[in-house]
Amino acid sequence: MDRQEQIENLLDHYEHPRFREANEGADVIMPGGNPGCGDVITIYLSIADDEASVSEVGFEGEGCTISQAAASILMEMAHDEHWTLGEIDEIDYTTMIDILGKEAVQMRPKCATLALGTLKAAVKKYRRDKMRRDAGLDTIEEEDDESAKSLGIVTGAAALQETKE
Amino acid sequence: MADEVASKGYVNPDLLVSTEWVAQHLNDPSIRIVESDEDVLLYEIGHIPGAVKVDWHTDLQDPLVRDFIGPKEFTALMNQLGIGDDTTVVFYGDKNNWWAAYAYWFFRYMGNDNVKVMDGGRKKWEAEGRPLTREASVYPPANYTPKPMNSELRVLRDGVLAHIGYHGVKKVEDGGALVDVRSPGEYSGELLHMPDYPQEGALRGGHIPGAKNIPWARAVAEDGTFKTAAELRDLYQGAGITEDQDIVVYCRIGERSSHSWFVLHELLGYPNVRNYDGSWTEWGNVIGVPIER
Numbered sequence: 001m002d003r004q005e006q007i008e009n010l011l012d013h014y015e016h017p018r019f020r021e022a023n024e025g026a027d028v029i030m031p032g033g034n035p036g037c038g039d040v041i042t043i044y045l046s047i048a049d050d051e052a053s054v055s056e057v058g059f060e061g062e063g064c065t066i067s068q069a070a071a072s073i074l075m076e077m078a079h080d081e082h083w084t085l086g087e088i089d090e091i092d093y094t095t096m097i098d099i100l101g102k103e104a105v106q107m108r109p110k111c112a113t114l115a116l117g118t119l120k121a122a123v124k125k126y127r128r129d130k131m132r133r134d135a136g137l138d139t140i141e142e143e144d145d146e147s148a149k150s151l152g153i154v155t156g157a158a159a160l161q162e163t164k165e
Numbered sequence: 166m167a168d169e170v171a172s173k174g175y176v177n178p179d180l181l182v183s184t185e186w187v188a189q190h191l192n193d194p195s196i197r198i199v200e201s202d203e204d205v206l207l208y209e210i211g212h213i214p215g216a217v218k219v220d221w222h223t224d225l226q227d228p229l230v231r232d233f234i235g236p237k238e239f240t241a242l243m244n245q246l247g248i249g250d251d252t253t254v255v256f257y258g259d260k261n262n263w264w265a266a267y268a269y270w271f272f273r274y275m276g277n278d279n280v281k282v283m284d285g286g287r288k289k290w291e292a293e294g295r296p297l298t299r300e301a302s303v304y305p306p307a308n309y310t311p312k313p314m315n316s317e318l319r320v321l322r323d324g325v326l327a328h329i330g331y332h333g334v335k336k337v338e339d340g341g342a343l344v345d346v347r348s349p350g351e352y353s354g355e356l357l358h359m360p361d362y363p364q365e366g367a368l369r370g371g372h373i374p375g376a377k378n379i380p381w382a383r384a385v386a387e388d389g390t391f392k393t394a395a396e397l398r399d400l401y402q403g404a405g406i407t408e409d410q411d412i413v414v415y416c417r418i419g420e421r422s423s424h425s426w427f428v429l430h431e432l433l434g435y436p437n438v439r440n441y442d443g444s445w446t447e448w449g450n451v452i453g454v455p456i457e458r
Binding site for chain 1: 203204205206207209210220222223
């Protein structure tokens with residue numbers, strides 16, 4: 001795609017977002033906030049019975065065009081390509097920027113990668129919750145993902161607090 | 166209709182125009198409407214019919230040196246946007262006109278004084294249900310003549326040090342007026358960025374010694390328009406910022422301070438106001454400069 005096609009694709013996802021729906025029954029509900037424009041999104045992630053791949057995804061959010069379009073594009077890929085949790089671990093931020101269109105989003109990398117950082121945090125929370133359940137412990141709702149923080153992405157309850165100031 | 170701007174009592178009322186004024190000048194060939202946003206794709210989603218786009222990052226910044234483009238590139242930009250010597254530029258944008266004010270200030274710095282800002286920006290235009298289009302606006306290349314720069318509108322780091330009475334890292338005399346337009350949390354050093362924004366860009370928090378904290382947002386009304394001149398004078402004079410002073414404004418990267426610069430220098434007519442666009446991303450990272458908390 002050339003830059004104009006990249007922009008058209010982003011605008012299409014922004015104006016007609018895919019999987020933009022809340023699912024309160026999801027296995028993980030992960031808020032993510034910040035990058036660039038004061039963006040915030042919440043990802044709803046459900047895991048298949050194999051406990052290793054995505055079954056359902058959804059998101060809600062507010063913010064700049066790129067952040068919201070990126071969330072839609074990411075959700076569509078994760079759903080349609082039946083991503084495994086391992087694949088979500090492996091996809092890096094550079095790849096995400098390439099998927100969206102480097103020429104269109106490279107000046108706003110934090111907006112472009114908010115959804116991915118939040119999805120990765122959701123996967124980590126799923127695993128932590130599962131480990132705690134397997135060990136007979138309660139799950140922890142209000143936790144942040146430190147690895148996403150290094151990218152300027154705040155996830156978990158802190159994301160909602162920060163974006164409401 | 167009576168212009169909404171004219172009644173607000175500004176010293177230079179012609180530098181601000183209402184949305185209605187813009188609506189009435191959409192087909193005026195001597196006017197070039199320029200959208201400048203933080204959201205990099207907002208223009209593509211829809212813009213005021215006939216408006217062109219200026220991206221503060223890709224159009225106004227030198228890609229290599231951390232500085233603005235020079236006179237040659239600025240002239241090329243003017244020509245590309247169809248802005249000639251007789252063209253009046255009207256800026257508007259998102260985020261309460263932060264980037265519109267930034268582009269306005271930069272155009273003035275580069276010597277293009279035939280510029281205005283649309284009061285209330287994109288938010289007000291949209292709220293009033295006025296038309297937006299996705300049709301790209303292309304104009305014949307103009308033949309802009311480079312103008313002498315208004316260098317007095319900008320101050321660099323060493324100039325700020327001198328302004329606050331420092332020689333190197335030593336305070337040697339009383340400082341001039343300094344306005345930190347960031348949020349109170351950024352001013353106090355609790356935050357390194359504005360609320361909602363990432364903790365990026367500075368290794369130290371706090372403010373430049375002697376700065377008074379007058380957040381930019383206090384200058385705007387609920388609908389995104391600038392407050393009246395009387396309200397603005399009360400705001401700044403109440404904080405000890407008066408028109409007889411030599412004033413420097415700063416924020417984090419220079420866009421919010423451009424907004425406050427526009428209020429002080431353009432709307433209130435304070436004669437000596439400079440924007441320190443290096444702002445906190447520079448000051449909070451420089452080794453050895455003084456910081457207060």
